[in-house]
Amino acid sequence: MKKIMFLAFTLVFGSYGAYAEMSRIDDSDLSEVTGQSGVYLTGEVSFNEEGGPSDNSYFGACNVAEKECGARLTFQTQQDGGWFVLGGIRGSISFEGLTMQIRNISAASEFGGDGQFFGRDVMQIGLPESIRMNDFQFTLATGSSARPDDAGYTQVDFMTVEMSGDMTLQGNLLVFPTP
């Protein structure tokens, strides 16, 4: 009996904390939160470098000109309408030195004098020190239905863009809430 009463006591006070009302964190409270000094990312993203899924009867044959090849994203802006297509996505992007950190901006010397009137923290995403595209390509198009193996499918290609080699990209993207 004592054990059961202890269990009940524990449940009452043990669950009380979890049941406490949650209160929202406002911008001011959130600005007091500090974490790690930042994150430094290096990586490579590959899209269908060897073509699409090989077990699909339509996709995947990059050496057959009349077939679709590579990753494909489609979306629709009208019910029962056609589809916008970002297709033939292939290749890879490698980058080194993508950073993420919180930065306080409040000095008059920053941003041509805007800094002293800002006086807040922002999330700073530092663009990579180096970024290289390896045979990266994609096609912009519109199509009559979602998949190219649908009956009667037609697609109007706008252009295919091919990119390779080191790109020049520098700077920081600052992200912050606005009133």
Next chain:
Amino acid sequence: MSLFVQRILKLLIATTILPAGAELTSLSDNDLSEVDGAGIGLVMDDFVFSHGHDVANDKTFRITGLTSTVGEAVTVNVNQLYIARSGSLYGSDLKGVNLGRLNNPYEIDLIDGDDIGLAGEAVLQLSAPTKVDAALGYDCLSKTATLGSGECSSRPSTLAWENGERPDMGLELEINVGANVPKNLNFNVESAVFDGSYVRLWGDGASSKMAAEFRLNFYTPQLEISTCSQANQGCTSSIKMQDFELELALGHTFQPLYIGADNVTGGMTIEIAKITHQYLSDIDLTTGLSNGTSTGDEAFTFFSDYYSNPEYRSNIIIGDLDIGGTSLGSSKIEGILIQHLDVKFRDLSL
């Protein structure tokens, strides 16, 4: 276990689980339209982008998939695409530029449609820095604009603030058609300003389409279109438009812009519906005025605002047009009102 203890345990379990079991209800468009939270501000600090086709340095940047009218393959090599600080000398001197200001950034926001004449709609808005009161802004064109000289928020590059918020931008192309000699086509703009531009997107329930309002403001002290070679971008084979202003208004609350694709031909469609009003028949077609009824008055007020509101109109102003070194003076096309637009793309090879 005693009855008392069993009841306590049951009560505890019931009260602990109850909040998690509360019924969820869906959020309607109307509910969502009441949401008007903080937006997300975006500023690019010390930004440079450049990439170009340069086989010697193992760089590829080209556009393919095009054909000429006689069926020859067209390959467009992008010699350079750049965004950099003003004074880049056609993208040859790349330094960092800021895009947007901390107190007036590029912004992603969900706004209440009731505030812009779209009752009960939630509207997604992507916007450039807004225009400001002339006392707080800078002239939109001048590279030496000072505070209080105009309505643009973005500042030019100066000795005190070298980055500025007005980038140089360029697109330099080499067009290869079959075995013909390649031809160059370059677009370069200096100290560009986009203040006051925005895109608003919402769902048009009646037509089940994504509706849009698109406003592009583009100001530059010089827009240059040339056929110069990559190595000699400053040649005289060019058209220079100095003090160029474009204020393009496509779609608005009463005539949304619909961009979609055709479900038969697969071609892109761009549409702006004809302007109309539910009490259009109460306008006297002879006098062009209300027929005297209250609904006629309402329709007249609506059309009067439609035809007089400058927000619905597009303008193109060129301070000086210079072709190959010969000045042709200024040109203006003002007050363009797009009353109906229906564009369909088709693949000529089909």
